Amino acid sequence: MENGSIGNNKAPSKAASRKGKRQQDLINIIETQGMLPVRSIAAMLNVSEMTVRRDLEKLRNDGGAAGEQSGQYNLLEAIEHSNHQKEEIGKYAASLIEPNDVIIIDTGSTTARILPYLPENMNLTILSYNANVLIELRHKPGIQLLFCGGNYHLNTEMFESEEGIAFIRRIRANKAFLSAAGIHRELGITCANTYEVATKQAAISSSSQKILVSDSSKFGRLRSAYFCDLDEIDTIITDHSLQKYWRDELRQRNIELHEV
Secondary structure: OHHHHHHHHHHHHHHHHHHHHHHHHHHHHHHHHOOOOHHHHHHHHOOOHHHHHHHHHHHHHHHHHHHHHHOOOOHHHHHHHHHHHHHHHHHHHHHOOOOOOEEEEOOOOOHHHHHHHOOOOOOEEEEEOEHHHHHHHOOOOOEEEEEOOOEEEOOOOEEEOHHHHHHHHHOOEEEEEEOOOEEEOOOEEEEOOHHHHHHHHHHHHOEEEEEEEOOHHHEOOOOOEEEEOHHHOOEEEEOOOOOHHHHHHHHHOOOEEEEO
C-alpha cells in the first residue's frame, strides 16, 4: 500500500511539472509574439490545439481569481489590451506605405500587425525573413516577395543566415519596419535574441527610412541583445500611453513620433 501510494504521488507531480512548464512556455510565446492562432501555438509547443485551448482557459480563470484576491492584473487581459494597441500601430504603419515602395518587414508581434492592412495593387516589393510574413503575403495581389532563408527559429518564426544577411545588404529599401523588445535612452534599442541582431542591422543599413513600431511598454525597457542606437531611427509609431518625458526626448532627437 505504501509503495503504491508513493508511486501514485510521483506521477501526478511529474505531470504537473510538465503542465506548469508548458503553460509558462505558452505565456512566454504570447508575451513575445502576441496572441497567435491556436494552431501556431500548438505547433510551437508540440501539443494538440485542444490542449492549448484548455491552457488558455485555465490562465484566464487563474488570472481572474488572482486579480480578485490580490489586486494583480489578469495577464491575458493585459495581453489582449496590448494586442489592440499593436493592431492600431500596425494599421497606421501600413498607411505610410506608398506605391512602388520597397519594404523590409522585421520579425515581431507588432510588425506582424502591419500585414492585414497592406494596400493591394500598389506594386510593392517586400523583403522578409519570417515564416508568418511569407505565409500571410504569398497570395496577396500586387506584392513581389523577397525572402531570406537559413536557420529557422521556432520561437520567433524567423530565418537567419550569413547568406540571408548578405542578400539583405544587396537590397535597397524605401522603408524598414522594425520591432524591438526594449528602447533605452543611453543603451539603445534591444531585442530578446542575439540571433536577430545581424539581420536587423542589415535591414537598417539597407533602408532609407527606419520606422520603429512598438507599443509604449517597450520604452525604458532593456534587453540583452543590442542592435542599434535610438538616433538611427527616423520614425516611431506607438500608442497614446507613451510618457511625456519620452515625447520630449524623441522631439529633441528629431525623431518623428506618431501616437495612435
